[in-house]
Amino acid sequence: MYLALDLGVKTGWARWEPGLSKPVSGVFDCGAKDKTGGYGGRSLSFYGWLLGKIESFGVTHLAIEDELAAISGKQMNRGNEQWQPAQHRLCEMAAVANQIPYQKIAMQTWRKHYLGRGQAPKGTRDSRVWFKQQAISRGKLLGWAPKDDNEAEALGILDYFRATQSPSYALQTTDLFSRH
Secondary structure: OEEEEEOOOEEEEEEEOOOOOOOEEEEEEOOOOOOOOOOHHHHHHHHHHHHHHHHHHOOOEEEEEOOHHHHHOOOOOHHHHHHHHHHHHHHHHHHHHOOOOEEEEOHHHHHHHHHOOOOOOOOOOOHHHHHHHHHHHHHHHOOOOOOOHHHHHHHHHHHHHHHHHOHHHHHHOOOOOOOO
16 A cells, blocks of 8 residues: 655645555645744654554555755745654654655656656746646546645655556556546
């Protein structure tokens, strides 16, 4: 069973396992920082939620989007800039504690697979918004009905990861055998 995460204060998640006709997905709100301004409570909440998902879903593989600040060099929301590295460490801890493999997937990689491009079209005013809208549209096109961009991006990460793990599924995602 695969679990994919689009990490952030609002973490999108998507799971797939053989026998499901489509992925199951949602969003987990990690909550506000502690009253002291720290991340201890948020960390405990996220870690407990993740361990619960791993156990209840019987997760065998965990896929997460790679850390953005380290790979993109772009400015990000200050809250996510501080929270995201901690969230990645918590994912690694959960994977190691449960002896399941985890894979970090570069944003441009899953976007190229799922949306057909890793960069926004030239002249796009706000590429971040454009990509989020495209992810939602793609999810709806596939019949998955994501409620927001976090869930839609988790579905994109899952779709890419699933294609790398299953040659028969990968064939269905090529232009020749596209599911749309």
